[in-house]
Amino acid sequence: MNNNDKISPAVIRRLPKYYRYLGELTKMGLNKTSSRELSEMTGFSASQIRQDLNNFGGFGQQGFGYDVENLRNEIARILGLDKKYxxxxxxxxxxxxxxxxxxxxxxxxxxxxxxxxxxxxxxxxxxxxxxxxxxxxxxxxxxxxxxxxxxxxxxxxxxxxxxxxxxxxxxxxxxxxxxxxxxxxxxxxxxxxxxxxxxxxxxxxxxxxxxxxxx
Amino acid sequence: MNNNDKISPAVIRRLPKYYRYLGELTKMGLNKTSSRELSEMTGFSASQIRQDLNNFGGFGQQGFGYDVENLRNEIARILGLDKKYxxxxxxxxxxxxxxxxxxxxxxxxxxxxxxxxxxxxxxxxxxxxxxxxxxxxxxxxxxxxxxxxxxxxxxxxxxxxxxxxxxxxxxxxxxxxxxxxxxxxxxxxxxxxxxxxxxxxxxxxxxxxxxxxxx
DNA sequence: TAGATTGTTAATCGATTAACAATC
DNA sequence: TAGATTGTTAATCGATTAACAATC
Missing domain, CATH: 3.40.50.720 (NAD(P)-binding Rossmann-like Domain)
Incomplete structure (x- = not known):
């Protein structure tokens, strides 16, 4: 977790998209996903998705994937969507x-x-x-x-x-x-x-x- | 003029900005500009501006710079702003x-x-x-x-x-x-x-x- | 355990910047 | 002519992709 490094704006602009698609997965009742699945949904490469997320921490589980709700909450927290404005x-x-x-x-x-x-x-x-x-x-x-x-x-x-x-x-x-x-x-x-x-x-x-x- | 090569989207997204600033120069009564001046206005580097424009042709004059109105018209033509939609x-x-x-x-x-x-x-x-x-x-x-x-x-x-x-x-x-x-x-x-x-x-x-x- | 998928390092690709010859 | 600035090639930088060891 290197919170202090400057994250590229390109990464930040992809986060809301991940967030949105994770919301769709939740609505579909899925609670597990993978970089491969997110890649198919978003059009970004699986490798890029993993790189992006690992700017902020390791949210996945090796061999398993990502917990949809957890990852969505983490992204919300990164973006600050858990606060009032x-x-x-x-x-x-x-x-x-x-x-x-x-x-x-x-x-x-x-x-x-x-x-x-x-x-x-x-x-x-x-x-x-x-x-x-x-x-x-x-x-x-x-x-x-x-x-x-x-x-x-x-x-x-x-x-x-x-x-x-x-x-x-x-x-x-x-x-x-x-x-x-x-x-x-x-x-x-x-x-x-x-x-x-x-x-x-x-x-x-x-x-x-x-x-x-x-x- | 290599109209057939695919131009990077980043370039295309900068064109409207050049177009807008050239309009401002026209309003200010200036008819000559340079990549250095456009750089100061837009925040893009002079080098990048010259690179961008040369994707579409040589619109400047060496040792002199660019004719504001001409360059603006050229960009309008490239974007298609000379037509009706x-x-x-x-x-x-x-x-x-x-x-x-x-x-x-x-x-x-x-x-x-x-x-x-x-x-x-x-x-x-x-x-x-x-x-x-x-x-x-x-x-x-x-x-x-x-x-x-x-x-x-x-x-x-x-x-x-x-x-x-x-x-x-x-x-x-x-x-x-x-x-x-x-x-x-x-x-x-x-x-x-x-x-x-x-x-x-x-x-x-x-x-x-x-x-x-x-x- | 075997299979799957992450986290992360290394390789590649593309875009930006630097440099400079051409030339007005 | 001398000074200035383009057009363009080469160098650098950063972002994306590939690869694979770690590990669940």
């Missing part, structure tokens, strides 16, 4: 509202406690249990509440400025949906969801396929 | 509606022509210029209209089945927002936006930082 969303437009209403976060205990916007038409509305507040109240709010994660769903023109304000108020984890790369100090982690970049690469591959077809 | 969205819930209303696709000519859902409360509503239709009309619709890209925003339980139906009707490019890996034939390209996986890795890094802080 309070989230705020900045920008209550299309994307902000969609995230607020998104039910796909059930795996862990994520709670959207508030949204912030500057549009008076939106302020005062509520999404699920979260109220849309005036962006001017953001700092005051952050001084009182203990927020773990901030989601940026503003237009890109203000995203950098909003991010800086968040960091000044103590936020250290940002989930960024604005199509812009935020310049942030090292102690802030930014996870980007760049929808346009995703769509552009899909477009590239779509055209590649059409090219091949017409050859 | 018709999109449909399957599932008109939170995410589906957000995508339909998303204005961040202005770079290229993407048009959402219809949404599909099975919820009678949603059917008949319209998002921007697109109508929400009954999912039962999907096949008929695809037989008549020429659709380039389908976006899956359904619950994960039906995503695989929906994807198969789309492929049967000729769809070859899928933008998948359902938290599930679609099993698809090779001639279909799937681009995944797995929001929960993204949030989970953010959670991991958030906890890592807290661990460091308390050491």
């Amino acid at each position: 309070k989230i705020i969303i900045i920008g209550a437009g299309n994307i902000g509202q969609a995230i607020a209403n998104y039910t796909g976060f059930y795996e862990a205990d994520y709670e959207v406690v508030a949204l912030f916007d500057k549009n008076p038409k939106l302020i005062g509305m509520s999404m699920r249990n979260a109220l849309i507040k005036d962006i001017d109240e953001l700092e005051e709010f952050l001084n009182v509440e203990n927020i773990d994660i901030a989601v940026i769903c503003t237009p890109k023109s203000v995203s950098q400025q909003v991010a800086e304000q968040l960091v000044q108020c103590g936020i250290r984890a940002i989930w960024n949906f604005a199509p812009k790369d935020l310049k942030m100090p090292d102690y802030v982690h930014v996870e980007n969801v760049h929808l346009n970049e995703s769509l552009f690469s899909l477009t590239y591959y779509y055209n590649q396929m059409n090219k091949k077809k017409s050859e | 018709k999109i449909i969205i399957i599932g008109a819930g939170n995410i589906g509606q957000a995508i339909a209303n998303y204005t961040g696709f202005y770079e290229a000519d993407y048009e959402v022509v219809a949404l599909f859902d099975k919820n009678p409360k949603l059917i008949g509503m319209s998002m921007r210029n697109a109508l929400i239709k009954d999912i039962d009309e999907l096949e008929e619709f695809l037989n008549v209209e020429n659709i380039d890209i389908a976006v899956i925003c359904t619950p994960k339980s039906v995503s695989q089945q929906v994807a198969e139906q789309l492929v049967q009707c000729g769809i070859r490019a899928i933008w998948n927002f359902a938290p599930k890996d679609l099993k698809m034939p090779d001639y279909v390209h799937v681009e995944n936006v797995h929001l929960n996986e993204s949030l989970f890795s953010l959670t991991y890094y958030y906890n890592q930082m807290n661990k460091k802080k308390s050491e």
